Amino acid sequence: MATSQPPVRFTSHKNFVWRLVFSVLTGRTIQISQIRPSSTNPGLAPHEISFLRLIESVTNGSQMEISYTGTILVFKPGLITGSAPGNGASGGVIHHQLPPNCSRGVSYFLVPLCLLAPFSKAPIRVLFSGPGVITSSTPTGDMSVDSVRTAILPLYNQFGIFNNIELRVLRRSNPGPNGKGGGGEVQLVFGHQVRLAKTLHMLNAGRIKRIRGVAYSVGTSGSNNARMIETARGILNPLSPDTYVFSDMSSAPLVDAPDKTNAAAKKKIGLGFGLSLVAESSTGCLYSADVACPPSGGQPPEDIGKQCAYQLLETISKGGCVAPAAAPTMLGLMTMGTEDVGRLQLGREVVGDESVIQLARDLTKFGCPGWGLRDASDDNTTSDVIVSVVGRGIGNVGRKVA
Amino acid sequence: MVGKRKRDTSVVSRSTTKEEEDAPPAVADTSAHDVFRKFFEAQFEPIEAPEEAVDEESDEAEETGSDGEGSDFESGSEWSGVSGEGEESEVEVIEHRDASSSEHLASKKARKAFMSSKLPSLAEKPTAVKRAPTKEKEDDDPKEADNLKHDLALQRLLKESHLLEDASDLAPTGKNRLKALDLRMQELGAKSSLYHQKMPSAHRRGIKAKAETKEDKRRRDARENGIILEKPAHKKNKSSSGHRERGVGGPSVGKFAGGTLNLSKSDIFSVKGKALAGRKKPSRGKPKGRR
Numbered sequence: 001m002a003t004s005q006p007p008v009r010f011t012s013h014k015n016f017v018w019r020l021v022f023s024v025l026t027g028r029t030i031q032i033s034q035i036r037p038s039s040t041n042p043g044l045a046p047h048e049i050s051f052l053r054l055i056e057s058v059t060n061g062s063q064m065e066i067s068y069t070g071t072i073l074v075f076k077p078g079l080i081t082g083s084a085p086g087n088g089a090s091g092g093v094i095h096h097q098l099p100p101n102c103s104r105g106v107s108y109f110l111v112p113l114c115l116l117a118p119f120s121k122a123p124i125r126v127l128f129s130g131p132g133v134i135t136s137s138t139p140t141g142d143m144s145v146d147s148v149r150t151a152i153l154p155l156y157n158q159f160g161i162f163n164n165i166e167l168r169v170l171r172r173s174n175p176g177p178n179g180k181g182g183g184g185e186v187q188l189v190f191g192h193q194v195r196l197a198k199t200l201h202m203l204n205a206g207r208i209k210r211i212r213g214v215a216y217s218v219g220t221s222g223s224n225n226a227r228m229i230e231t232a233r234g235i236l237n238p239l240s241p242d243t244y245v246f247s248d249m250s251s252a253p254l255v256d257a258p259d260k261t262n263a264a265a266k267k268k269i270g271l272g273f274g275l276s277l278v279a280e281s282s283t284g285c286l287y288s289a290d291v292a293c294p295p296s297g298g299q300p301p302e303d304i305g306k307q308c309a310y311q312l313l314e315t316i317s318k319g320g321c322v323a324p325a326a327a328p329t330m331l332g333l334m335t336m337g338t339e340d341v342g343r344l345q346l347g348r349e350v351v352g353d354e355s356v357i358q359l360a361r362d363l364t365k366f367g368c369p370g371w372g373l374r375d376a377s378d379d380n381t382t383s384d385v386i387v388s389v390v391g392r393g394i395g396n397v398g399r400k401v402a
Numbered sequence: 403m404v405g406k407r408k409r410d411t412s413v414v415s416r417s418t419t420k421e422e423e424d425a426p427p428a429v430a431d432t433s434a435h436d437v438f439r440k441f442f443e444a445q446f447e448p449i450e451a452p453e454e455a456v457d458e459e460s461d462e463a464e465e466t467g468s469d470g471e472g473s474d475f476e477s478g479s480e481w482s483g484v485s486g487e488g489e490e491s492e493v494e495v496i497e498h499r500d501a502s503s504s505e506h507l508a509s510k511k512a513r514k515a516f517m518s519s520k521l522p523s524l525a526e527k528p529t530a531v532k533r534a535p536t537k538e539k540e541d542d543d544p545k546e547a548d549n550l551k552h553d554l555a556l557q558r559l560l561k562e563s564h565l566l567e568d569a570s571d572l573a574p575t576g577k578n579r580l581k582a583l584d585l586r587m588q589e590l591g592a593k594s595s596l597y598h599q600k601m602p603s604a605h606r607r608g609i610k611a612k613a614e615t616k617e618d619k620r621r622r623d624a625r626e627n628g629i630i631l632e633k634p635a636h637k638k639n640k641s642s643s644g645h646r647e648r649g650v651g652g653p654s655v656g657k658f659a660g661g662t663l664n665l666s667k668s669d670i671f672s673v674k675g676k677a678l679a680g681r682k683k684p685s686r687g688k689p690k691g692r693r
Binding site for chain 2 (some may be wrong): 154187
């Protein structure tokens, strides 16, 4: 079916992962050109290449062509097979290695992969390892794995996808020197496959009822955790009494660093600490905030705790039922739903965000009907916007029978 | 700051407890203050402002002292002393941090639920409160409890009677008691008997054979003497009765290992059968290998 259609053409490296994901979900071939054409480092970045490899390993029959300079990519998607045996998966688990010069957190890979996972043929089990896995939040704007687990994955429940979903953090790591590389290890198990996502109507944000969080410290003193927690709680506790932040301390991961004298040498990488906070409202909406210490260091844990708490408050203040970080996931799942109109209330700032608008434009290019936007209230009590999304009603091609 | 204050109060309260009975504590306190003040004034310049405060307190002290609550007043006097200092000097900001408080507040269970690899169950289930069995029931009918006890004893007697040697003594003792315990454990779901030891198979077979001959002899003796015994226990069908369940797709004859089909002599014999029938069978031992 896809063969007869001309490829959907995009330009620039922005929104790269979501374009690929929707290409796979809709089965349309895409051509992305002008990928960093004028940069000193033109073409696809290491993490983008790695994501292409990941897509290739969870699908069957994907084809890609990358131009000599790497500035043009043609991607022809295959079927999402998941971790079916004999297809790159050993023991039912796909091992995905991230390169040492990867500057994005592992959530850059996890969040889009999770959007593919419910529509796969077999359960998806992917083990991320190698010298480029950063589990913490990064300066490049990725959230931590804890936030993925506590703020993104529970959202699938609202679409009727909840069984056998796990995200194991086997080893933690902050970004290494210059924000590149890490030595973490993360396993994603996504065992609930559906044909179509349920239609969602989410119009009431409710009020914040509890705040939870994880403070992590990798290879640094555990007192950093206590200090971050103390400051964050100092800010949040007067606003929400049900605030608990759990602390997780681990030693620094070791990665191979062979030198002339010793080929088996290893070095510590990814030291640091950070905080992930999640607020849950009375209607089940989740808002998250993530701050980690910069790779160069020099920021006391109190500052991190304070920043994170304020970031959480800012996210909540934007309004709507969905945090900006979760918006692509939610809107993507609504697009993959039944042929029915789903409604979602979003903050005006969240809808007006560059990435969300880009997502809307990309989706129309893929042939999805456009979104309907209207103000949430006539009397201007809130500035929220209600987005109506029509599901495609095609859903999982790999599962022929519901 | 806080620590200092605490220590002061403790010291003072100790002194009051001593003097509580005989003299009003206020008087003693003021006299002590007087002594200290005189000493201070001898060393330095006389002081004015704090004197008033002390006098006020002593008034207060007489009021409260009549109630006989010395310690309360003492701590009160210390507090006012501190605030008096504060009025003169600039405002002091004390940040009270208590690092340990946040840790123990979150229960271990909540931590486990949140930090596990599963999605956090944000809707926490109410903890099931274990209720102690109400004593009223037991008190209600002691007869019922007695009956239950007797019932249990009877059941045990029926099940373990074969271990008893003497009719007068109904509770098995010694070795038999241990055997009875073993039986009870098996009944409660133990996987195997405690007396099921690991040993060479020849050894075990010998034990089994001996037990069989013993049983045979007992039955024979009983029959000869005209005694009627219990029916022999139903013998289980031997699982190794020639044929074993094999996987689908396996060879019907021989053993497939390492990419080759291995046929033992008995396999060949079972296939050829008649042709080899004339030959003498090996008399010693069973033929090895599977049929």
